[in-house]
Amino acid sequence: MNHNRRIGLSINMAVVILVSLTLPGWSQEDVKIRKGEFKTGIEIGFSEAWKSIKQGDRYFKKGVGTYDLARDHYLFAEQYNPNNAALNYKLGACYLFTDNKYEAINYLRKAYTSDPQVSDDILLLMARAFQLVLEFDLAIEYYNAHLEALDKEADRIAYSARLRKYLDECVHGKELSREPIRVIIQNLGEQINSRYDEYNPVFDTGDSSLYFTSRRPFEKSKRNPADNKYNEDIYRAALTEGSFEPAERLHKPFNTKHNNSLVGVSSDGETLFLYRGDIEGGDIQISQWNSKKGKWSRPRGISTRLSSRDGETSAFLTKDGNELYYISKNKDLTLGGKDILISRLDSKGRWTKPENLSKLVNTEYDEEGVFITPDGNTLFFASQGHNSMGGFDIFRSEMQPNGTWSSPQNLGYPINTPDDEVFFITDKIGQYGYYSAIREGGVGAKDLYKVIYLGAEKELVFRTLDQLVAGPEYPRTGVLTVPKLLNVDTSYVVTGKVLDTIVGVIPLVGKISFMDPNTGAIESFVISDSTGKYTARLPEAKVYGVEIHSAGYLYFLDVLDLSGASNQEMIHLNFYLRKVEVGTKVVLENIYFETGKAVLRPESFDALDQVFRFLENNPSIRLEISGHTDNTGSLRINERLSRERAKAVVDWLVSKGISPEMLDYQGYADTQPVDTNDTAEGREKNRRVEFKVISK
């Protein structure tokens, strides 16, 4: 059965809505649900279910406008037997022709799985469903499968053009959906939309009211037998501070018992373009405002030149009122289906013979819903041709410098979808677009939507939080550096004077050396100043050997014991030196020889160094080094030994660099004792080496 032919051509948008499914030549299969196949082994519930099947079938046969009713009955029957292929097929078809394409796919798949032969067009319907949910690859697969499944060559030839169209739409759809346009498409809400169809939005001149066409029932409205939908009526909704007031139906003469649409408003707002569906396949009429009478004139035909028997559906008058663009099915002027025609107002105020607007704009398929922006530079219209991704898509074309319209561009996805989009307009400043579409989540089948362009893609902002400077931990009270000990002087300070021993007040300049008594190493030395004053700093509180040399004076040797001393106090110590006089004798302490020999033992060298330093400090002096023994042993041996020992000392001093002229040596044996030889201690003292100053 050919649903399309039953609809006829007197309905404006009904054809538009279903044209994607009801292109001439294609027929919806009326698949029979057989009782024997439907009935399961269970008796309970069968008769109610079967009744529903019958009721559903009645509505299904009527087709457009009643598929929702058929669906509801079939759904009831499905509860009894969810696995009947024919039932599932019909449910799939109902969903496909109403709202939920995903459910359509589910049911059609189920039907096909149960029985691939359930209907000749099941693959086609599945392809349509996939196309409508943007599954283009699957849609292409099923379209091709459908084509291959057609047995008859005649059918293949008949349908190939149409299927080629669908396949092209899928290709376009893939391209367009790959790069969606950044828009928000907002349903205008329940102030405007109802569960019935709304379309054809038209703003008044100040954008303060929106006119639109609705197929909602009013009072005693009846359904139009052509499509089972209520007739078209004109509604108006005021726009106040960006929100629409609840829409109101216009009264006569605008709304009649037939289909009525407002399809255009002149820029001065004083001429309304109306569609009447009951006149010659649909006609455009005008009504003009009579300011004297304060009312609108009765609508009348715009011009016989512009009307045709084939029908006109919508119109748009340019702002200057000189050009009328309108949609016509005039076979003499169109390229196929409905096209945009143009007529101009001549100097006599008459409309010129209409022309086809452009072969670039119009196609062999239907065009509908023309709108031109107030600046006259942009043309919006709906077309099933060009690169539509299915049904009617919205296109735009720009006025070129040579006065022609450019090649139309698809507005893109998601403004356009594989379903129908028609009657695109903008507000007077072009900020927003408004159009009619079937979209998921709509209030009714076809709703009015607002298009908000969002501009270029923008990244939402995310921020990391960092603290690039750590700094030492708070609170900042701690110290950061390790304190260093002061370099304090902890030495033991010895101070005093070097003086002449006889007088006691003559200061002497002398070198005072403090030595380690064990090693003889000099640990510190100072030189007394002209006042005889010296200050020495000794590192430790221990025993030091003290040696003092001053020119003209005998050297001084002593021991300084600082054990137990405090470095908090200065230690005061004066030294008194003996002047060198001729004849002065000094016993050299700590001179040791090997027993019975004149070989100096190394422990003698420190003492000899002192003599050496004395001679260095007193270069003009001459000394006699003499050896002495006690009275034990022979005199001769003692004389020789004492002499040799004296000589050994002289040799040592000379070897150190002392001039031999400064030295003389003698051996006195026991002839010059200094103590008694009767005691061991006395004999020890007598065994000595001494020097005598013989000249200075």
Next chain:
Amino acid sequence: MKKCTVFLLLVFFSIQAVTGQLTFSESRQRDKLLNEGISLLIRGEYQMAEARFSECLEIDSTFAPAYFQRGRIWLEWGEIDEAMQDLDTALILDPDMGEAYFYKGYILYGSDSTGLDADLFDTAIEKGFEDAWAYYFRALCRVRNGMEGMALNDLNTAIEIREDFALAYHERAGIKRLAGDLQGSHFDYQTALEYQPHFPLAYNNMGSVKMLLGDYQGAIADYTQAVAQDPDLGMAMNNRGYARYYMGNMEGALQDFDDAIALGDTIPEMIMNKASLMAKQNQPDLALQLLDLMVEKYPDEATLYLNRGLIRELTGDLNGACEDWQKVKELGSAEADAYIKECNEP
């Protein structure tokens, strides 16, 4: 008043110097007390150390080192005024005491004294206190004054002096990051962490460098480590949320943003991030509610307006979006300039 005090102190100390000549034993005693005090200070026995220094000053009230060391103890105790007083006195008595300038600067750093602390570190270094800390703090002052190049030099010097100076590596990493040397920055953070493994802030900041390098997985690991070391480090949680968002883990991201916010330091960026995520998850209305609250609380935060504008745009509120972007411009940011252009186009 301060000049008068300084003058009087100078007079006093001069008189002291002339009339109060120390004996040998007094000077010895003073020095001994100082060193004892320092040893106690090193051991953390501050009370006894302070007593030594005070005793030292009873013997010699012109002894600058004692004032200095006592000042350090005041600082340790958080007695800033007393610390400053002693440091000032030390410097009157010994204007070449570099370390005293350093500690003065250290005390002043972090307060609002603009430049004074930087000058003090300059002086400290000039006077010979070439400690790594002196260069470190001078670097921080220079960063604050926009002299990143010179700050970098100082940090380099600080590191030369002390090669395990984790903080210096950390700050240098920050400067390198600002200069765009992300690899260098990352390396320095790593080095800081080698020397100081417990350093949650370094992990956080290193994670952010990884984010800039596109290593989101690595960033997450670093942020996780930061949080493990410091569970109250909200910024690390926030940042991990951001990284998780990039990795597509929306649930984890939201959890992190929530946890960061729950810590109590409601920083605008955290809320903004959460709002962005919500908008991405098709909850723009909730996102806007959040941002509305934050804008009330932080009316001068340009980023909030920027993002709210973007989310308003997503909901189709173009007028609201344009208003917000205009506000961004009014607040001195150019981030929304491109968007404002769109507002002005038909």
